[in-house]
Amino acid sequence: MEEFHVTIRTSLVPLSGSYSTLWVSLVGSQYECLPVKVVPDGQCLLPGSTCSVVVKPDKEIGSVILVRLRLEARPGFPDLDWHCSDVQLKLSFDAEEMERFPCHRWIKTADGDVELRSDRGKLFTLQEYKQEVVNTMCMLNSEALQILREHRARELQTKQHHIRWSTFVEGGPHCIDMTIIQSLGPNLSYTRQSPGTNPYYLRGFTDRIESWSSWEELDILFSHNGKDNAVAKYVQAHWKEDTFFGYQCLNGCNPLQIRQIHSLPANLPVTTEMVMDFLPQGSSLEQEMEKGAIFLLDYEILDQLPGNVINGKQTYLASPLCLLHYNNHGELKPIAIQLQKTAGPENPVFLPSDPAPDWLLAKMWVRNADFQVHQLLFHFLRTHAIPEVCCIATLRNLPEVHPLHQREAKLYNCFFQLLMPHIKTSLQINVQARASLLAPQGVFDKAIGCGLKALPLLFARGTDQLRYTSLCVPDDLKERGIDTLANCYYAQDALRVWNALHRFVMSWVDLYYNDDQVVQEDSELQSWIQEIFTEGLLSFTHTGFPQSFQTKSDMSKFITMVIFSSSALHAAVNFSQVDFSLWMPNSPPAMFRPPPNVKGSVTEEELLSFLPDINAGCNVLIILLLLSQPAANYVPLCQYCEWYFSTGAPAKLVEIVQKELKAICEDISKRNFKMELPYPYLSPDAIENSVAI
Numbered sequence: 001m002e003e004f005h006v007t008i009r010t011s012l013v014p015l016s017g018s019y020s021t022l023w024v025s026l027v028g029s030q031y032e033c034l035p036v037k038v039v040p041d042g043q044c045l046l047p048g049s050t051c052s053v054v055v056k057p058d059k060e061i062g063s064v065i066l067v068r069l070r071l072e073a074r075p076g077f078p079d080l081d082w083h084c085s086d087v088q089l090k091l092s093f094d095a096e097e098m099e100r101f102p103c104h105r106w107i108k109t110a111d112g113d114v115e116l117r118s119d120r121g122k123l124f125t126l127q128e129y130k131q132e133v134v135n136t137m138c139m140l141n142s143e144a145l146q147i148l149r150e151h152r153a154r155e156l157q158t159k160q161h162h163i164r165w166s167t168f169v170e171g172g173p174h175c176i177d178m179t180i181i182q183s184l185g186p187n188l189s190y191t192r193q194s195p196g197t198n199p200y201y202l203r204g205f206t207d208r209i210e211s212w213s214s215w216e217e218l219d220i221l222f223s224h225n226g227k228d229n230a231v232a233k234y235v236q237a238h239w240k241e242d243t244f245f246g247y248q249c250l251n252g253c254n255p256l257q258i259r260q261i262h263s264l265p266a267n268l269p270v271t272t273e274m275v276m277d278f279l280p281q282g283s284s285l286e287q288e289m290e291k292g293a294i295f296l297l298d299y300e301i302l303d304q305l306p307g308n309v310i311n312g313k314q315t316y317l318a319s320p321l322c323l324l325h326y327n328n329h330g331e332l333k334p335i336a337i338q339l340q341k342t343a344g345p346e347n348p349v350f351l352p353s354d355p356a357p358d359w360l361l362a363k364m365w366v367r368n369a370d371f372q373v374h375q376l377l378f379h380f381l382r383t384h385a386i387p388e389v390c391c392i393a394t395l396r397n398l399p400e401v402h403p404l405h406q407r408e409a410k411l412y413n414c415f416f417q418l419l420m421p422h423i424k425t426s427l428q429i430n431v432q433a434r435a436s437l438l439a440p441q442g443v444f445d446k447a448i449g450c451g452l453k454a455l456p457l458l459f460a461r462g463t464d465q466l467r468y469t470s471l472c473v474p475d476d477l478k479e480r481g482i483d484t485l486a487n488c489y490y491a492q493d494a495l496r497v498w499n500a501l502h503r504f505v506m507s508w509v510d511l512y513y514n515d516d517q518v519v520q521e522d523s524e525l526q527s528w529i530q531e532i533f534t535e536g537l538l539s540f541t542h543t544g545f546p547q548s549f550q551t552k553s554d555m556s557k558f559i560t561m562v563i564f565s566s567s568a569l570h571a572a573v574n575f576s577q578v579d580f581s582l583w584m585p586n587s588p589p590a591m592f593r594p595p596p597n598v599k600g601s602v603t604e605e606e607l608l609s610f611l612p613d614i615n616a617g618c619n620v621l622i623i624l625l626l627l628s629q630p631a632a633n634y635v636p637l638c639q640y641c642e643w644y645f646s647t648g649a650p651a652k653l654v655e656i657v658q659k660e661l662k663a664i665c666e667d668i669s670k671r672n673f674k675m676e677l678p679y680p681y682l683s684p685d686a687i688e689n690s691v692a693i
Contacts, residue, residue, distance in 0.1 A: 004055045004064070005093050008038060009085040010045050011104070016083035017046045020109060023070040024053060024087070027115070027147060028061025035070065045082055064089060065147045067101040067116045071109045081106045081186050087116060106186035115151055152399045163395045165535050168434060171460025173385045174535045176392055179435060181428050188427050193632040199625050201225050205618040209311045211592070212608045222583055225621070231579035231678040239586040242352060245363055246324055246332030249297065250482065251680050253576040254374035255490035256382075256470075258324070260481025261296045262289050268321050269343050270336045278325060278335040278352060288325060292481060295332065297322040299369040301377075301461050303341040308444075308451025308590065310616050315449045315590045317372065318365045330487050337362040339595040346597040357604045358596070364610065365595055368588045371581070372450040374573065377462035380433070382471065383570035387691055388430045389536030390562050391423040397528040418508060419559065421640055422566040425690045443623045447616035449590035463537070468544035471561050471569075473498035489671075490572060493682035496664050497568045497637075502560045504638070504657035509556050511649060516551045525549060529558070567637050568687050575681040578628035582621060584611060589620040630688060637661060637687040 006024055010016055022038040022045065036055050038044065044051040067087045073079040084103040091097070101116035162185075166177035181189055201224040212218050226232040238244040249258040264270060264285075272284040279288055288294050303319035323336040337350045339362060350362035436442050438455065445452050469475035477483035477491045485491065513519050520526075526548050533539060533547045541547075549555045581587040590612045596602065611617065635641055638657050661684035668683040681687070 002091060005052060005090040006055055007050055007052045007088040009050045010047055011083040011085040012048045013083045018080040018082035019074050019077035020082060021072045021074055023072060025068045026055055026061060026064050027066035027068055028064050030062035031057065031059045033057035033061055066151060069107060069114045070112060071107050073109045079109055081108050155399050160396050163392055165392065169456040169459045172463045173389050175388055175430060176427055178431055181431050184427055188424060190425050190428060195629040195632050197625055197629045199622045202618045202622050206615050208614040211613055212611060215608065226582050229579060229582060232582040234678060235580055235586050236583040239583060240360055242333040243331050245334055247677060248580065250332060250485065250488040251490050251678065253573055253580050254370055254378050256378045257297055257370060257373065258295050258480065258482065260292055261294055265321060267341060267343050268338055270323055270349055274351060275335045280328065293326045295324040295326060297366060299373060300341050301458065301465065302369055302372060305454040305457055308449055310447060310590060311613050313592055315592055316594045317449055318369055318595045320366045320369050322366045326485065334363065337366060339365050348599055354599055357602050357607060358599050361596065361602055361607055364585060364588055367586060368449065368591050371587050371589050376450065376455065376458055379573045381459065381462050383565050383573060384426055384430050384691055386536065387423045387426040387562065387566040389532055391426050393528050393531045394419055397531055398524055419562065422563045422690045429691055443619055447589060447612065447619045464540065466543055471565055472557060473564065490680040493668055493680055494568065497682060497684065498560065498564055500657055500660040500664060501563055502556065504653060505560045506556045507653050509552050513552050519549050519552055519555055566691050567689055568682060570691050571681045571687040575628050575630065578624040579678060581624050584617050588612065590616060635689040637684045637689055639689065
């Protein structure tokens with residue numbers, strides 16, 4: 001009988017070693033040999049070590065299909081997880097030919113038998129690779145060997161038992177059925193290295209339950225916490241200006257709300273006579289709308305939501321409508337603000353010509369409304385909840401040999417994982433968020449106007465109003481009419497990054513799918529997108545999300561959306577939060593007095609009384625300061641760490657997209673260097689590969 005020389009390699013991952021004993025067995029096409037104990041010699045399962053064992057089957061086993069590993073705790077020693085790099089198989093010690101069974105994951109004693117498939121050790125040219133993958137895809141759903149079919153089925157059954165759906169908010173996307181990150185296990189967890197952010201000058205205020213006594217007091221707080229933040233200093237200096245107010249709508253931490261309109265909402269009674277001083281001479285509101293120069297911020301989604309109670313005090317929410325004009329100088333300026341949805345005598349339309357405190361307060365209410373929808377709908381829903389849905393569906397529906405989810409290769413070293421590096425961290429960060437930020441005693445409960453009573457209502461409304469096109473950059477920019485605005489740098493940068501990712505994804509799809517029919521017949525792929533639609537979007541057909549893929553183009557667009565939302569969009573809406581919020585009047589997280597129903601009722605000094613109490617405001621700033629810093633170990637967009645991106649045809653595609661992103665980065669850096677104004681966080685070197693905070 002043949003004997004097999006088996007070499008098992010422990011990864012160099014920190015703390016990858018284990019005291020446990022290891023068993024190995026080989027599953028052949030004809031016979032499965034009995035497990036063989038890998039006897040440690042003191043070096044066996046240390047980080048970076050290798051151990052070898054000779055397996056001598058008592059029967060002919062045929063071709064080795066699977067390598068089966070089992071970790072067994074050593075009595076009297078801690079039961080530590082082990083990170084396996086791979087298993088290598090030879091027919092003799094000095095044989096040149098070697099078959100590799102990649103692992104690259106943590107193994108626990110509780111896992112029982114862990115089965116690894118071979119990568120066959122073969123590398124191809126791009127053309128050879130494409131043809132080989134076409135052949136492979138044709139057999140994905142009808143593998144020749146029953147052993148592999150059973151392995152594939154067991155893998156999905158195990159994951160579906162472990163990864164289950166749950167409900168965070170009725171009417172919102174479903175989430176993973178876990179409440180602590182330990183339940184995820186080591187392969188779905190990550191360690192975020194702190195960038196060293198220290199909110200030292202904010203922590204001392206967290207017990208001060210009172211209002212700010214003066215603007216000078218707020219200035220002193222800012223001087224300590226914003227001294228090294230050039231953007232925050234700019235915000236403090238210009239926050240009252242209409243031009244900067246409009247600029248934030250295009251390039252601030254929420255550039256996703258504003259849209260062009262060609263007719264006024266029925267509940268916004270603004271006439272040309274009211275705003276003629278703010279339009280070009282001789283023009284009218286109707287003419288400016290026809291030209292495409294009128295834009296709207298509409299926060300109707302906040303209407304009738306209950307305000308939070310903070311420090312025993314009632315806070316208030318408004319649902320403002322803000323009309324803006326894009327002038328001939330390329331400036332977007334607000335020209336009318338109505339603070340509540342329903343028009344009427346007690347809901348006046350505020351204008352730039354009103355007393356300065358009235359107009360400034362109206363803009364503060366708009367910024368407060370924007371804070372609520374930005375945090376829950378544009379940040380959490382779009383860049384956290386949707387990626388989590390896609391991650392859960394990937395784990396539950398796509399076996400690890402599928403081209404979308406490839407921890408180890410099916411047949412080749414260069415067979416390549418696409419989605420998981422971008423979405424798997426969403427599980428841990430979202431479990432943590434639901435257990436802290438969004439939980440009782442968390443920051444939403446204790447410090448933000450949209451508290452725990454309003455949060456589920458707003459989240460459900462946002463899910464119901466979410467549209468697939470709003471997540472696809474070219475569609476979104478065009479629909480909102482901001483695709484051609486010269487000073488909308490978010491639109492310019494987002495479109496370039498999206499296009500680079502889209503070309504990358506399309507080329508990748510071309511490697512694995514020969515034509516549209518292969519896409520249609522990929523049952524695992526169709527199950528994946530169907531579960532995303534039913535569990536993620538609750539079967540809401542009006543959202544426009546696909547329920548199936550009919551073409552390679554459909555598939556490429558959706559995958560691009562997932563990657564962009566998890567990386568570039570998250571960077572744009574997350575990392576600049578503290579820049580625009582550190583000067584609290586620019587972006588109040590809560591308002592402690594109700595919206596005015598008459599004009600001339602406040603002085604500038606009284607505006608302070610609308611802001612959150614000192615402890616509540618500082619608690620929010622602490623969280624934003626921590627969230628807005630990339631991890632010290634963050635991985636830039638498309639700079640993959642995983643081994644399977646480093647060889648073969650997929651590596652060529654990665655190299656191409658990296659060059660594209662580098663060129664984009666250089667162009668953006670040159671532009672930003674010349675700008676005094678703040679700019680979006682969309683330079684590829686500042687974009688994390690996945691949602692990591």
